[in-house]
Amino acid sequence: MPLIHMTKDTDALTMRVQCHFDASVERVWQLWADPRQLERWWGPPTYPATFDSHDFRSGGSVKYHMTGPDGDQPRGWWRMIAVDEPTRIELEDGFADEHGDPIDGGPTTIMVATIEDAPGGGTDMVITSTFPSTENMQEMLNMGMEEGLAEALGQIDAVLAG
Numbered sequence: 001m002p003l004i005h006m007t008k009d010t011d012a013l014t015m016r017v018q019c020h021f022d023a024s025v026e027r028v029w030q031l032w033a034d035p036r037q038l039e040r041w042w043g044p045p046t047y048p049a050t051f052d053s054h055d056f057r058s059g060g061s062v063k064y065h066m067t068g069p070d071g072d073q074p075r076g077w078w079r080m081i082a083v084d085e086p087t088r089i090e091l092e093d094g095f096a097d098e099h100g101d102p103i104d105g106g107p108t109t110i111m112v113a114t115i116e117d118a119p120g121g122g123t124d125m126v127i128t129s130t131f132p133s134t135e136n137m138q139e140m141l142n143m144g145m146e147e148g149l150a151e152a153l154g155q156i157d158a159v160l161a162g
Helices: 025-033 036-037 134-143 143-155 158-159
Strands: 003-009 014-021 047-054 062-065 073-086 090-098 109-119 123-130
Touching: 003 025, 014 143, 025 036, 025 047, 025 109, 025 123, 025 158, 036 047, 047 134, 062 090
Parallel strands: none
Antiparallel strands: 003 014, 014 123, 047 062, 062 073, 073 090, 090 109, 109 123
């Protein structure tokens, strides 16, 4: 499993995940840039994602839904703040309605993913999520964000091998 460690800092309102992959920076970048690859790992195995739109550039937007084991389909969106190929992605992440539009007043997080050569070979990816409030952070953790992200990241090695 690529996950090295996950830390939460309630004072800084952040959750940080560090992963290591036996692949190049450019190959790890493709996990985000190619929506078909992203579908193979974004979301835990019991809630796989389908990307309905994927405008993966600074200023672009992404819409997706996940399909649960009972057929439920929670939806989400990303507002792409910065896309600096192949090393950095910054986005705002939130919940969407049945049309894929942001839910007014819904909780959002800012997520930054950095991808860089690792000392000794391979690639390190760090994902840092920043929450707007302690309540929002706790709400997302109560919804299973930590476990879901760990399960999602656990699928990446299979994507890289394929």
